[in-house]
Amino acid sequence: DSGVTQTPKHLITATGQRVTLRCSPRSGDLSVYWYQQSLDQGLQFLIQYYNGEERAKGNILERFSAQQFPDLHSELNLSSLELGDSALYFCASSMGLADRTYEQYFGPGTRLTVT
């Protein structure tokens, strides 16, 4: 158990809908990361938040947005869902912003299925 929690574990929804994925980082961690694992691709970085502020962005679609709240939990919002958005979404956390030796600890993931 990494200490990172994600809810829900599974989500099935229809095209065009909007969903929110939630992540709580390990106690003491200020950075939260979101990654997407699709069937045909490896783990892809989406976005990083540090202490409430967006700090790094990957190839995140405009239909996707995220935020980190004062209690450090984070939410990833996916809207106008398409079949291709079906994937495993991981949240990870680490203590610092860019500390070289800090590991990123991954949560159990949310499996999103868009039908």
Next chain:
Amino acid sequence: ILNVEQSPQSLHVQEGDSTNFTCSFPSSNFYALHWYRWETAKSPEALFVMTLNGDEKKKGRISATLNTKEGYSYLYIKGSQPEDSATYLCAFRAGGTSYGKLTFGQGTILTVHP
């Protein structure tokens, strides 16, 4: 676009065999290299973070080496056990304003047969 490649894609070994696999990454703007073990239906588990050229890290029967000048890292497993069966991922961190962004390879799937 950063290219992180792992080889082989998959590997089948017998219990007790020692094995190794490779991660290749850009040799410029290196900041750190991460190794993870990912078992089916679980989340990726951090193994090592490597930062200096020539680094060697060890955890039990698993060890890793790093060559930042030529852009590769090796992961070794000594005396493989069935419980070592998993996907092994490496991830590259670039310097600059990438902050914590990890660029992952596609992974090496290891199956250890009893």
